[in-house]
Amino acid sequence: MKKLVSLFALLLVASAGYAQTKLEVAQFSQQLGSTSGAQLLDVRTPAEYTQGHLPQAINMDFRNEAFAKEINNLDKTKPIYVYCLSGGRSAAAAQKLVEQGFKEVYDMQGGYLKWSAAGNTVTAATAGTTPKDAISEEAFAKLISSNKPVLIDFYAPWCAPCKQMMPSIKKLTKEYEGKATIETINYDQNKALARQLGVDEIPVFLLYKNGKLLWRGMGLMPEKEFRQVLEANL
Known part of the structure:
Protein backbone atom coordinates (compact mmCIF):
# COMPACT_ATOMS: atom_id res chain seq x y z
CA MET A 1 0.00 0.00 0.00
CA ALA A 118 17.34 40.77 -25.62
CA GLY A 119 15.89 43.05 -28.30
CA ASN A 120 12.72 41.05 -28.87
CA THR A 121 9.63 42.68 -30.35
CA VAL A 122 7.34 44.58 -27.99
CA THR A 123 4.21 46.61 -28.55
CA ALA A 124 5.25 50.24 -28.21
CA ALA A 125 4.35 52.06 -25.05
CA THR A 126 1.35 54.35 -25.20
CA ALA A 127 2.35 57.89 -26.07
CA GLY A 128 2.20 60.29 -23.18
CA THR A 129 4.19 62.49 -20.85
CA THR A 130 7.34 61.40 -19.10
CA PRO A 131 6.59 59.78 -15.70
CA LYS A 132 6.82 62.37 -12.95
CA ASP A 133 9.47 60.43 -11.04
CA ALA A 134 11.65 59.81 -14.09
CA ILE A 135 15.26 60.94 -13.93
CA SER A 136 16.71 62.47 -17.10
CA GLU A 137 19.91 61.23 -18.71
CA GLU A 138 21.53 64.56 -17.88
CA ALA A 139 20.50 64.37 -14.23
CA PHE A 140 21.73 60.79 -13.96
CA ALA A 141 25.06 61.65 -15.58
CA LYS A 142 25.50 64.53 -13.12
CA LEU A 143 24.59 62.27 -10.20
CA ILE A 144 27.20 59.61 -10.97
CA SER A 145 29.92 62.12 -11.85
CA SER A 146 30.65 62.76 -8.16
CA ASN A 147 34.16 62.09 -6.87
CA LYS A 148 32.51 60.27 -3.97
CA PRO A 149 30.97 56.80 -4.38
CA VAL A 150 27.40 56.79 -5.71
CA LEU A 151 25.38 53.64 -5.09
CA ILE A 152 22.28 53.29 -7.29
CA ASP A 153 19.47 50.97 -6.21
CA PHE A 154 17.01 50.08 -8.99
CA TYR A 155 13.83 48.89 -7.28
CA ALA A 156 10.06 48.60 -7.75
CA PRO A 157 7.33 48.99 -5.10
CA TRP A 158 5.82 45.58 -5.96
CA CYS A 159 9.17 43.71 -5.93
CA ALA A 160 9.45 41.50 -2.81
CA PRO A 161 13.30 41.31 -2.75
CA CYS A 162 13.41 45.10 -3.27
CA LYS A 163 11.21 45.57 -0.21
CA GLN A 164 13.40 43.24 1.81
CA MET A 165 16.50 45.22 0.88
CA MET A 166 15.00 48.65 1.60
CA PRO A 167 15.70 48.73 5.39
CA SER A 168 19.37 47.99 4.71
CA ILE A 169 19.52 50.65 2.00
CA LYS A 170 17.98 53.25 4.31
CA LYS A 171 20.38 52.28 7.10
CA LEU A 172 23.40 52.58 4.81
CA THR A 173 22.15 55.92 3.47
CA LYS A 174 22.29 57.40 6.98
CA GLU A 175 25.53 55.63 7.87
CA TYR A 176 27.43 56.96 4.82
CA GLU A 177 25.88 60.43 4.73
CA GLY A 178 28.53 62.89 3.62
CA LYS A 179 30.88 60.11 2.49
CA ALA A 180 28.83 58.50 -0.27
CA THR A 181 25.52 59.00 -2.07
CA ILE A 182 22.95 56.24 -2.09
CA GLU A 183 20.08 56.82 -4.52
CA THR A 184 16.99 54.65 -5.08
CA ILE A 185 15.50 54.75 -8.59
CA ASN A 186 12.02 53.43 -9.34
CA TYR A 187 12.29 51.03 -12.27
CA ASP A 188 8.65 51.55 -13.29
CA GLN A 189 9.28 55.27 -13.75
CA ASN A 190 12.69 54.87 -15.42
CA LYS A 191 12.46 51.98 -17.87
CA ALA A 192 14.34 53.80 -20.65
CA LEU A 193 17.25 54.49 -18.30
CA ALA A 194 17.18 50.91 -17.04
CA ARG A 195 17.41 49.56 -20.60
CA GLN A 196 20.27 51.93 -21.34
CA LEU A 197 22.16 50.63 -18.30
CA GLY A 198 21.45 46.99 -19.10
CA VAL A 199 19.22 46.47 -16.07
CA ASP A 200 17.26 43.28 -16.75
CA GLU A 201 16.63 42.14 -13.17
CA ILE A 202 15.72 43.92 -9.95
CA PRO A 203 16.83 44.84 -7.44
CA VAL A 204 20.09 45.86 -9.10
CA PHE A 205 22.81 47.87 -7.38
CA LEU A 206 25.33 49.94 -9.35
CA LEU A 207 28.33 51.71 -7.79
CA TYR A 208 29.78 54.69 -9.65
CA LYS A 209 32.60 57.14 -9.01
CA ASN A 210 33.69 59.94 -11.33
CA GLY A 211 31.17 58.68 -13.86
CA LYS A 212 32.62 55.17 -14.04
CA LEU A 213 30.80 51.98 -13.11
CA LEU A 214 32.96 50.20 -10.53
CA TRP A 215 30.70 47.46 -9.22
CA ARG A 216 27.39 45.74 -9.89
CA GLY A 217 25.28 43.54 -7.61
CA MET A 218 21.77 42.16 -7.68
CA GLY A 219 19.18 40.38 -5.60
CA LEU A 220 19.20 39.94 -1.84
CA MET A 221 22.59 40.99 -0.48
CA PRO A 222 24.04 41.35 3.04
CA GLU A 223 24.83 44.82 4.40
CA LYS A 224 28.46 43.86 4.98
CA GLU A 225 29.00 43.38 1.24
CA PHE A 226 27.77 46.91 0.54
CA ARG A 227 30.05 48.24 3.27
CA GLN A 228 33.04 46.41 1.83
CA VAL A 229 32.40 47.86 -1.61
CA LEU A 230 31.75 51.38 -0.33
CA GLU A 231 34.77 51.39 1.99
CA ALA A 232 37.03 50.15 -0.80
CA ASN A 233 36.02 53.12 -2.97
CA LEU A 234 35.87 56.01 -0.50
Missing part, protein backbone atom coordinates in the same frame (compact mmCIF):
# COMPACT_ATOMS: atom_id res chain seq x y z
CA LYS A 2 2.84 2.37 0.90
CA LYS A 3 4.48 1.65 -2.45
CA LEU A 4 1.25 2.52 -4.27
CA VAL A 5 0.93 5.79 -2.36
CA SER A 6 4.54 6.68 -3.13
CA LEU A 7 4.06 5.87 -6.80
CA PHE A 8 0.93 8.00 -6.93
CA ALA A 9 2.79 10.91 -5.32
CA LEU A 10 5.58 10.63 -7.88
CA LEU A 11 3.06 10.62 -10.70
CA LEU A 12 1.49 13.79 -9.34
CA VAL A 13 4.86 15.54 -9.13
CA ALA A 14 5.76 14.43 -12.64
CA SER A 15 2.39 15.62 -13.93
CA ALA A 16 2.76 19.03 -12.25
CA GLY A 17 6.29 19.34 -13.61
CA TYR A 18 5.05 18.66 -17.14
CA ALA A 19 2.12 21.04 -16.85
CA GLN A 20 4.24 23.96 -15.69
CA THR A 21 7.47 24.47 -17.63
CA LYS A 22 9.96 27.30 -17.12
CA LEU A 23 11.54 28.57 -20.32
CA GLU A 24 14.45 30.92 -20.93
CA VAL A 25 13.56 33.94 -23.08
CA ALA A 26 14.96 32.47 -26.31
CA GLN A 27 13.11 29.18 -25.80
CA PHE A 28 9.93 31.02 -24.83
CA SER A 29 10.08 33.17 -27.98
CA GLN A 30 10.80 30.25 -30.29
CA GLN A 31 8.15 27.96 -28.83
CA LEU A 32 5.51 30.68 -28.63
CA GLY A 33 6.06 31.54 -32.28
CA SER A 34 5.76 27.93 -33.42
CA THR A 35 2.73 26.95 -31.33
CA SER A 36 -0.62 27.14 -33.08
CA GLY A 37 -3.41 28.52 -30.91
CA ALA A 38 -1.05 29.61 -28.11
CA GLN A 39 -2.46 31.92 -25.46
CA LEU A 40 -0.13 34.66 -24.20
CA LEU A 41 -0.85 36.05 -20.75
CA ASP A 42 0.70 39.18 -19.21
CA VAL A 43 0.08 39.09 -15.45
CA ARG A 44 1.44 42.55 -14.63
CA THR A 45 -0.68 45.54 -13.66
CA PRO A 46 -2.67 47.40 -16.34
CA ALA A 47 -0.32 50.37 -15.92
CA GLU A 48 2.73 48.20 -16.65
CA TYR A 49 0.95 46.60 -19.60
CA THR A 50 0.07 49.98 -21.09
CA GLN A 51 3.69 51.10 -20.97
CA GLY A 52 4.71 48.19 -23.21
CA HIS A 53 4.00 44.49 -23.63
CA LEU A 54 4.55 41.45 -25.84
CA PRO A 55 2.49 41.57 -29.05
CA GLN A 56 -1.03 40.08 -28.74
CA ALA A 57 -0.65 39.46 -25.00
CA ILE A 58 -3.78 39.41 -22.85
CA ASN A 59 -3.49 41.34 -19.59
CA MET A 60 -4.82 39.86 -16.33
CA ASP A 61 -3.36 41.35 -13.17
CA PHE A 62 -2.22 38.46 -10.95
CA ARG A 63 -2.55 40.57 -7.80
CA ASN A 64 -6.12 41.55 -8.61
CA GLU A 65 -8.77 39.58 -6.72
CA ALA A 66 -10.56 38.92 -10.01
CA PHE A 67 -7.58 36.98 -11.46
CA ALA A 68 -8.86 33.55 -10.39
CA LYS A 69 -12.18 34.19 -12.17
CA GLU A 70 -10.70 35.89 -15.23
CA ILE A 71 -8.48 32.94 -16.13
CA ASN A 72 -11.60 30.79 -16.51
CA ASN A 73 -12.23 32.72 -19.74
CA LEU A 74 -9.10 31.11 -21.21
CA ASP A 75 -9.04 27.74 -22.97
CA LYS A 76 -7.63 25.09 -20.59
CA THR A 77 -6.96 22.69 -23.45
CA LYS A 78 -4.59 25.03 -25.29
CA PRO A 79 -1.01 25.94 -24.29
CA ILE A 80 -0.70 29.13 -22.27
CA TYR A 81 2.45 31.25 -22.06
CA VAL A 82 2.83 33.49 -19.02
CA TYR A 83 5.13 36.39 -18.18
CA CYS A 84 5.46 39.33 -15.80
CA LEU A 85 8.23 41.90 -15.36
CA SER A 86 10.99 39.76 -13.87
CA GLY A 87 9.52 36.30 -13.21
CA GLY A 88 8.15 36.37 -9.66
CA ARG A 89 4.47 36.98 -10.38
CA SER A 90 4.45 34.77 -13.47
CA ALA A 91 5.78 31.81 -11.47
CA ALA A 92 2.96 32.19 -8.95
CA ALA A 93 0.42 32.74 -11.74
CA ALA A 94 1.64 29.64 -13.60
CA GLN A 95 1.16 27.57 -10.47
CA LYS A 96 -2.36 28.94 -10.08
CA LEU A 97 -3.14 28.04 -13.70
CA VAL A 98 -1.95 24.48 -13.16
CA GLU A 99 -4.09 24.22 -10.04
CA GLN A 100 -7.09 25.42 -12.07
CA GLY A 101 -6.65 22.61 -14.59
CA PHE A 102 -4.63 24.14 -17.43
CA LYS A 103 -2.74 21.34 -19.17
CA GLU A 104 0.26 23.18 -20.60
CA VAL A 105 1.66 26.27 -18.87
CA TYR A 106 4.93 27.90 -19.88
CA ASP A 107 6.52 30.50 -17.61
CA MET A 108 9.09 32.91 -19.06
CA GLN A 109 12.10 33.23 -16.77
CA GLY A 110 13.35 36.78 -16.38
CA GLY A 111 10.09 38.22 -17.71
CA TYR A 112 9.63 41.41 -19.71
CA LEU A 113 12.96 42.75 -18.47
CA LYS A 114 14.92 39.93 -20.08
CA TRP A 115 12.66 39.87 -23.15
CA SER A 116 13.13 43.57 -23.96
CA ALA A 117 16.83 43.54 -23.04
Whole structure:
Protein backbone atom coordinates (compact mmCIF):
# COMPACT_ATOMS: atom_id res chain seq x y z
CA MET A 1 0.00 0.00 0.00
CA LYS A 2 2.84 2.37 0.90
CA LYS A 3 4.48 1.65 -2.45
CA LEU A 4 1.25 2.52 -4.27
CA VAL A 5 0.93 5.79 -2.36
CA SER A 6 4.54 6.68 -3.13
CA LEU A 7 4.06 5.87 -6.80
CA PHE A 8 0.93 8.00 -6.93
CA ALA A 9 2.79 10.91 -5.32
CA LEU A 10 5.58 10.63 -7.88
CA LEU A 11 3.06 10.62 -10.70
CA LEU A 12 1.49 13.79 -9.34
CA VAL A 13 4.86 15.54 -9.13
CA ALA A 14 5.76 14.43 -12.64
CA SER A 15 2.39 15.62 -13.93
CA ALA A 16 2.76 19.03 -12.25
CA GLY A 17 6.29 19.34 -13.61
CA TYR A 18 5.05 18.66 -17.14
CA ALA A 19 2.12 21.04 -16.85
CA GLN A 20 4.24 23.96 -15.69
CA THR A 21 7.47 24.47 -17.63
CA LYS A 22 9.96 27.30 -17.12
CA LEU A 23 11.54 28.57 -20.32
CA GLU A 24 14.45 30.92 -20.93
CA VAL A 25 13.56 33.94 -23.08
CA ALA A 26 14.96 32.47 -26.31
CA GLN A 27 13.11 29.18 -25.80
CA PHE A 28 9.93 31.02 -24.83
CA SER A 29 10.08 33.17 -27.98
CA GLN A 30 10.80 30.25 -30.29
CA GLN A 31 8.15 27.96 -28.83
CA LEU A 32 5.51 30.68 -28.63
CA GLY A 33 6.06 31.54 -32.28
CA SER A 34 5.76 27.93 -33.42
CA THR A 35 2.73 26.95 -31.33
CA SER A 36 -0.62 27.14 -33.08
CA GLY A 37 -3.41 28.52 -30.91
CA ALA A 38 -1.05 29.61 -28.11
CA GLN A 39 -2.46 31.92 -25.46
CA LEU A 40 -0.13 34.66 -24.20
CA LEU A 41 -0.85 36.05 -20.75
CA ASP A 42 0.70 39.18 -19.21
CA VAL A 43 0.08 39.09 -15.45
CA ARG A 44 1.44 42.55 -14.63
CA THR A 45 -0.68 45.54 -13.66
CA PRO A 46 -2.67 47.40 -16.34
CA ALA A 47 -0.32 50.37 -15.92
CA GLU A 48 2.73 48.20 -16.65
CA TYR A 49 0.95 46.60 -19.60
CA THR A 50 0.07 49.98 -21.09
CA GLN A 51 3.69 51.10 -20.97
CA GLY A 52 4.71 48.19 -23.21
CA HIS A 53 4.00 44.49 -23.63
CA LEU A 54 4.55 41.45 -25.84
CA PRO A 55 2.49 41.57 -29.05
CA GLN A 56 -1.03 40.08 -28.74
CA ALA A 57 -0.65 39.46 -25.00
CA ILE A 58 -3.78 39.41 -22.85
CA ASN A 59 -3.49 41.34 -19.59
CA MET A 60 -4.82 39.86 -16.33
CA ASP A 61 -3.36 41.35 -13.17
CA PHE A 62 -2.22 38.46 -10.95
CA ARG A 63 -2.55 40.57 -7.80
CA ASN A 64 -6.12 41.55 -8.61
CA GLU A 65 -8.77 39.58 -6.72
CA ALA A 66 -10.56 38.92 -10.01
CA PHE A 67 -7.58 36.98 -11.46
CA ALA A 68 -8.86 33.55 -10.39
CA LYS A 69 -12.18 34.19 -12.17
CA GLU A 70 -10.70 35.89 -15.23
CA ILE A 71 -8.48 32.94 -16.13
CA ASN A 72 -11.60 30.79 -16.51
CA ASN A 73 -12.23 32.72 -19.74
CA LEU A 74 -9.10 31.11 -21.21
CA ASP A 75 -9.04 27.74 -22.97
CA LYS A 76 -7.63 25.09 -20.59
CA THR A 77 -6.96 22.69 -23.45
CA LYS A 78 -4.59 25.03 -25.29
CA PRO A 79 -1.01 25.94 -24.29
CA ILE A 80 -0.70 29.13 -22.27
CA TYR A 81 2.45 31.25 -22.06
CA VAL A 82 2.83 33.49 -19.02
CA TYR A 83 5.13 36.39 -18.18
CA CYS A 84 5.46 39.33 -15.80
CA LEU A 85 8.23 41.90 -15.36
CA SER A 86 10.99 39.76 -13.87
CA GLY A 87 9.52 36.30 -13.21
CA GLY A 88 8.15 36.37 -9.66
CA ARG A 89 4.47 36.98 -10.38
CA SER A 90 4.45 34.77 -13.47
CA ALA A 91 5.78 31.81 -11.47
CA ALA A 92 2.96 32.19 -8.95
CA ALA A 93 0.42 32.74 -11.74
CA ALA A 94 1.64 29.64 -13.60
CA GLN A 95 1.16 27.57 -10.47
CA LYS A 96 -2.36 28.94 -10.08
CA LEU A 97 -3.14 28.04 -13.70
CA VAL A 98 -1.95 24.48 -13.16
CA GLU A 99 -4.09 24.22 -10.04
CA GLN A 100 -7.09 25.42 -12.07
CA GLY A 101 -6.65 22.61 -14.59
CA PHE A 102 -4.63 24.14 -17.43
CA LYS A 103 -2.74 21.34 -19.17
CA GLU A 104 0.26 23.18 -20.60
CA VAL A 105 1.66 26.27 -18.87
CA TYR A 106 4.93 27.90 -19.88
CA ASP A 107 6.52 30.50 -17.61
CA MET A 108 9.09 32.91 -19.06
CA GLN A 109 12.10 33.23 -16.77
CA GLY A 110 13.35 36.78 -16.38
CA GLY A 111 10.09 38.22 -17.71
CA TYR A 112 9.63 41.41 -19.71
CA LEU A 113 12.96 42.75 -18.47
CA LYS A 114 14.92 39.93 -20.08
CA TRP A 115 12.66 39.87 -23.15
CA SER A 116 13.13 43.57 -23.96
CA ALA A 117 16.83 43.54 -23.04
CA ALA A 118 17.34 40.77 -25.62
CA GLY A 119 15.89 43.05 -28.30
CA ASN A 120 12.72 41.05 -28.87
CA THR A 121 9.63 42.68 -30.35
CA VAL A 122 7.34 44.58 -27.99
CA THR A 123 4.21 46.61 -28.55
CA ALA A 124 5.25 50.24 -28.21
CA ALA A 125 4.35 52.06 -25.05
CA THR A 126 1.35 54.35 -25.20
CA ALA A 127 2.35 57.89 -26.07
CA GLY A 128 2.20 60.29 -23.18
CA THR A 129 4.19 62.49 -20.85
CA THR A 130 7.34 61.40 -19.10
CA PRO A 131 6.59 59.78 -15.70
CA LYS A 132 6.82 62.37 -12.95
CA ASP A 133 9.47 60.43 -11.04
CA ALA A 134 11.65 59.81 -14.09
CA ILE A 135 15.26 60.94 -13.93
CA SER A 136 16.71 62.47 -17.10
CA GLU A 137 19.91 61.23 -18.71
CA GLU A 138 21.53 64.56 -17.88
CA ALA A 139 20.50 64.37 -14.23
CA PHE A 140 21.73 60.79 -13.96
CA ALA A 141 25.06 61.65 -15.58
CA LYS A 142 25.50 64.53 -13.12
CA LEU A 143 24.59 62.27 -10.20
CA ILE A 144 27.20 59.61 -10.97
CA SER A 145 29.92 62.12 -11.85
CA SER A 146 30.65 62.76 -8.16
CA ASN A 147 34.16 62.09 -6.87
CA LYS A 148 32.51 60.27 -3.97
CA PRO A 149 30.97 56.80 -4.38
CA VAL A 150 27.40 56.79 -5.71
CA LEU A 151 25.38 53.64 -5.09
CA ILE A 152 22.28 53.29 -7.29
CA ASP A 153 19.47 50.97 -6.21
CA PHE A 154 17.01 50.08 -8.99
CA TYR A 155 13.83 48.89 -7.28
CA ALA A 156 10.06 48.60 -7.75
CA PRO A 157 7.33 48.99 -5.10
CA TRP A 158 5.82 45.58 -5.96
CA CYS A 159 9.17 43.71 -5.93
CA ALA A 160 9.45 41.50 -2.81
CA PRO A 161 13.30 41.31 -2.75
CA CYS A 162 13.41 45.10 -3.27
CA LYS A 163 11.21 45.57 -0.21
CA GLN A 164 13.40 43.24 1.81
CA MET A 165 16.50 45.22 0.88
CA MET A 166 15.00 48.65 1.60
CA PRO A 167 15.70 48.73 5.39
CA SER A 168 19.37 47.99 4.71
CA ILE A 169 19.52 50.65 2.00
CA LYS A 170 17.98 53.25 4.31
CA LYS A 171 20.38 52.28 7.10
CA LEU A 172 23.40 52.58 4.81
CA THR A 173 22.15 55.92 3.47
CA LYS A 174 22.29 57.40 6.98
CA GLU A 175 25.53 55.63 7.87
CA TYR A 176 27.43 56.96 4.82
CA GLU A 177 25.88 60.43 4.73
CA GLY A 178 28.53 62.89 3.62
CA LYS A 179 30.88 60.11 2.49
CA ALA A 180 28.83 58.50 -0.27
CA THR A 181 25.52 59.00 -2.07
CA ILE A 182 22.95 56.24 -2.09
CA GLU A 183 20.08 56.82 -4.52
CA THR A 184 16.99 54.65 -5.08
CA ILE A 185 15.50 54.75 -8.59
CA ASN A 186 12.02 53.43 -9.34
CA TYR A 187 12.29 51.03 -12.27
CA ASP A 188 8.65 51.55 -13.29
CA GLN A 189 9.28 55.27 -13.75
CA ASN A 190 12.69 54.87 -15.42
CA LYS A 191 12.46 51.98 -17.87
CA ALA A 192 14.34 53.80 -20.65
CA LEU A 193 17.25 54.49 -18.30
CA ALA A 194 17.18 50.91 -17.04
CA ARG A 195 17.41 49.56 -20.60
CA GLN A 196 20.27 51.93 -21.34
CA LEU A 197 22.16 50.63 -18.30
CA GLY A 198 21.45 46.99 -19.10
CA VAL A 199 19.22 46.47 -16.07
CA ASP A 200 17.26 43.28 -16.75
CA GLU A 201 16.63 42.14 -13.17
CA ILE A 202 15.72 43.92 -9.95
CA PRO A 203 16.83 44.84 -7.44
CA VAL A 204 20.09 45.86 -9.10
CA PHE A 205 22.81 47.87 -7.38
CA LEU A 206 25.33 49.94 -9.35
CA LEU A 207 28.33 51.71 -7.79
CA TYR A 208 29.78 54.69 -9.65
CA LYS A 209 32.60 57.14 -9.01
CA ASN A 210 33.69 59.94 -11.33
CA GLY A 211 31.17 58.68 -13.86
CA LYS A 212 32.62 55.17 -14.04
CA LEU A 213 30.80 51.98 -13.11
CA LEU A 214 32.96 50.20 -10.53
CA TRP A 215 30.70 47.46 -9.22
CA ARG A 216 27.39 45.74 -9.89
CA GLY A 217 25.28 43.54 -7.61
CA MET A 218 21.77 42.16 -7.68
CA GLY A 219 19.18 40.38 -5.60
CA LEU A 220 19.20 39.94 -1.84
CA MET A 221 22.59 40.99 -0.48
CA PRO A 222 24.04 41.35 3.04
CA GLU A 223 24.83 44.82 4.40
CA LYS A 224 28.46 43.86 4.98
CA GLU A 225 29.00 43.38 1.24
CA PHE A 226 27.77 46.91 0.54
CA ARG A 227 30.05 48.24 3.27
CA GLN A 228 33.04 46.41 1.83
CA VAL A 229 32.40 47.86 -1.61
CA LEU A 230 31.75 51.38 -0.33
CA GLU A 231 34.77 51.39 1.99
CA ALA A 232 37.03 50.15 -0.80
CA ASN A 233 36.02 53.12 -2.97
CA LEU A 234 35.87 56.01 -0.50
